[in-house]
Amino acid sequence: MSNWRYPGPITEEDPILILDTGTLALTENPLPEVVGAQLAKIKAPPGINPRIWDEIHNYRYPSKRKLQCCLFWTSNTKKNSAKTYINAANSLLTDHNLILDICPENAKKTTERTIEFNELVDISHYEELRNLVHRNHRHNGRIPIIFCRFAGSLGGESHDTGMTINIEHWLPFILINDDKEIMDNLTLLHEIGHASNCEHVNSGNNAAVHNFMDYPPPKRVGILKKQVIKLARSYFAREA
Numbered sequence: 001m002s003n004w005r006y007p008g009p010i011t012e013e014d015p016i017l018i019l020d021t022g023t024l025a026l027t028e029n030p031l032p033e034v035v036g037a038q039l040a041k042i043k044a045p046p047g048i049n050p051r052i053w054d055e056i057h058n059y060r061y062p063s064k065r066k067l068q069c070c071l072f073w074t075s076n077t078k079k080n081s082a083k084t085y086i087n088a089a090n091s092l093l094t095d096h097n098l099i100l101d102i103c104p105e106n107a108k109k110t111t112e113r114t115i116e117f118n119e120l121v122d123i124s125h126y127e128e129l130r131n132l133v134h135r136n137h138r139h140n141g142r143i144p145i146i147f148c149r150f151a152g153s154l155g156g157e158s159h160d161t162g163m164t165i166n167i168e169h170w171l172p173f174i175l176i177n178d179d180k181e182i183m184d185n186l187t188l189l190h191e192i193g194h195a196s197n198c199e200h201v202n203s204g205n206n207a208a209v210h211n212f213m214d215y216p217p218p219k220r221v222g223i224l225k226k227q228v229i230k231l232a233r234s235y236f237a238r239e240a
């Protein structure tokens, strides 16, 4: 499972790659009518079996799931991109029967949700930030999302837009860099993907669809079946 790679553009000549994604064999019985019928938002390119395409790209989780988040801001943040990120995430999630459940609902930076913290965040601050959030607001079964300002020394993609933090004694939580923006506004959803155990899935330059775990980010528009399932089963997901 951990070695799973998106095969890139799917063609009928590549049944093994298609099987590799853990989805249907080409010869299996037709899918129930519901799959693809309500969706087809991402259409199969010419020459590709639309049934297989829909099973991978337009998969709907069987029950509606909400992904529960609690938002926080450090006191040195200047703007609030939360709404933009939430809207972009939901515009992809709804077709797959998933939705963000945001606390506070209006996603506004209020004094109650502001953490007294004025430094640029680096690796030495993760535990402190998580503890401050815990002291500030406890809400079971939800993932904390902290809008803050990143120090330039953070490695990898982290100095850009967001990162998911895994430290001892805590479930994964998310930091979003208040100083940076990204074209497709999918930073929050991408990090929620990491917190749900989704890895990067690079689909290559000529892929028909770039999924939300593609990185570095092209314009990302899709969620693959395996990713939908992981999101729906994350520690912060519940029946909607």
Ligand SMILES: [Zn+2]
Binding pocket: 069, 070, 071, 103, 104, 137, 138, 139, 142
């Ligand atoms: Zn909350």
Ligand SMILES: [Zn+2]
Binding pocket: 157, 190, 194, 200, 215
């Ligand atoms: Zn990533």
